[in-house]
Amino acid sequence: MNLTCSAKELEKQIINWRRELHQCPELGLDTPVTAAYLSQRLTEMGIEHRMKVGVSGIVGIIRGNGGNPCADKVGRQKTIGLRSDMDGLAIIEETGLAFAATNGNMHACGHDAHMAMLLGAAKILQDHRERFKGSVKLIFQPAEEGPGGARLMISEGALENPDVDAILGLHIGIISKEVDTGQVGIHYGNMMASLDDFKIRVIGKGCHGAMPDTGVDPIVMSAQVVNALQTIVSREVRPTHSAVVSIGVIRGGRAFNIIPDEVEMIGTVRAIRSDVREMIAARIKEIVAGITGAMGGSYEYHYTMGYPPLVNDARFTREFKKTAERIAGAENVVEMSEPSMGGEDMAHYLEKVPGTYFLLGSNNPAKNIIHPHHSSKFDVDEDVLYLGSALLAQGAFDWLKKEASVNMTE
Ligand SMILES: [Zn+2]
Ligand SMILES: [Zn+2]
Incomplete structure (x- = not known):
């Protein structure tokens, strides 16, 4: 099953979520307005979730109920985590966008887009929960820009109950010059620095x-x-x-x-x-x-x-590459030639469970979307957002499908 069409149908909604989230950028661990907004959307979708994990973080769960439960040898269902960060930066916005933030902070790294894309993926997976086995855990995490929300959320049980077996996340924008608009950047092994x-x-x-x-x-x-x-x-x-x-x-x-x-x-x-x-x-x-x-x-x-250094699991990444090729087209999946010296606290989850972190290119010179991350003029090409939702949803779906079939033949 290819979930791209479902994501395309949701496109307007995903863009709208991004614009609304863009208007309430909050800093560090203290992101209560953002958390309340996300909670409302998850409630509307009928998705069970826990608030205040890591101060303002949210952990949601979508339980697939397709066919026999996907269980390992001790009878436990498999779970994949999808992670988005939530925080903005202390930057006064100068994009001139109609929906620009006016509270003195700014989503100048694209975390508003990450949340919108994860909401999109959540909606798609919730609507298709009859079609897969196992669970998808949604992790909305504050303080990626510092002091770090991942470690705190993990210490407060974000990867437990049910235990998370693998994790997937992405960063939008122009982190790598090798990844053009709408392209997916993947990397095996050590991808970002400590x-x-x-x-x-x-x-x-x-x-x-x-x-x-x-x-x-x-x-x-x-x-x-x-x-x-x-x-x-x-x-x-x-x-x-x-x-x-x-x-x-x-x-x-x-x-x-x-x-x-x-x-x-x-x-x-x-x-x-x-x-x-x-x-x-x-x-x-x-x-x-x-x-x-x-x-x-x-x-x-x-x-x-x-x-810590961000290290992608080779096996998971190899499988995800196939997923990405189906969603974005093989010509749009780029194996990046070098790692980034930037840091990212997604690395903490990847220390605990295998998974991958990938890039989604969203700079677009034709629309003058050319400014770097953390610039007061940073923006993303909203035309790629549905792709991000499709990549997350399909990544989770394909992984659960594969893990289930492996277990059933054991
Ligand atoms: Zn940033
Ligand atoms: Zn960022």
Whole structure:
């Protein structure tokens, strides 16, 4: 069964949902208006759902009742999760759209479109629940842009009761230049980087700028530290294992003739592989300790693990590729040649269960939809939204169908 027609029939409705959600962008974990809107739509569709999972998150469930239940050896039904993020950004919108937000925040990353597409998929699957076995869990998650809603929702049971066996999610927009309007970008294995931050205090001993021999200069130590940290990626990480160490803040000193007591640095680490990520976190500490120790100073170091690398399951992705080819046409399914150094907390679900995260291209120069994510002029080509709903619904449908037949032959 191909669900594209069902999605096309819903197209106007999906666009309308997107426009209404676009007008109430909220930030972080605190997205009550968005959650209330989604809850109303799910209730209208007759979909059972739980609110306030991860502060403002929602977990809905669609139980297929086609034929014999799809059960594994212990008799449990299979469940696939479909995930959308919910949060906007603290950006004043400058798109000039008739439905632009006016509350000082903006859906400048396309999460409004994600929610609308997932509502569309939910409606299609609910209407076709006689045709599949097993369950589909809908996960609407706040705080993707920070501080992170995925980990919180998982800790509050989003992947349990019933247990989720696989997960599917997408990002719309222009994350990869290889994925044009209406095209689907897929990637096997490590697709997006980890997203961590760190703070370093380089501690010396302040003194008069004319008498450096009476103190320990943290500015000179910091200069050595900044340079040495850049050799982690260039000399210690295998060149094909992409990683980044960037210092975004360096602060210290108040006057031209005073050597300060300390300098503070704040930075970020991105890595496509978990082992590289852990190596970098440890090596920053060793380098800072070595340099400050050798120069008579000391240090404090604090590393915060944020989102892990996003890793797509090869088997699931291979199957999803077939689904995507049926929905979008084989010529519109692109295997992306390189991963993104951006981070995404979908990675937390993919650490727990196999699945895939894919891209749906929605830039369209012919309509002047060309602005990058997090720009005050970011927009999406609404003509691709029904495709997103079809991809999610069909992805869930095909997976459940395949898992059911595997189990029935066991
Ligand atoms: Zn974003
Ligand atoms: Zn985003």
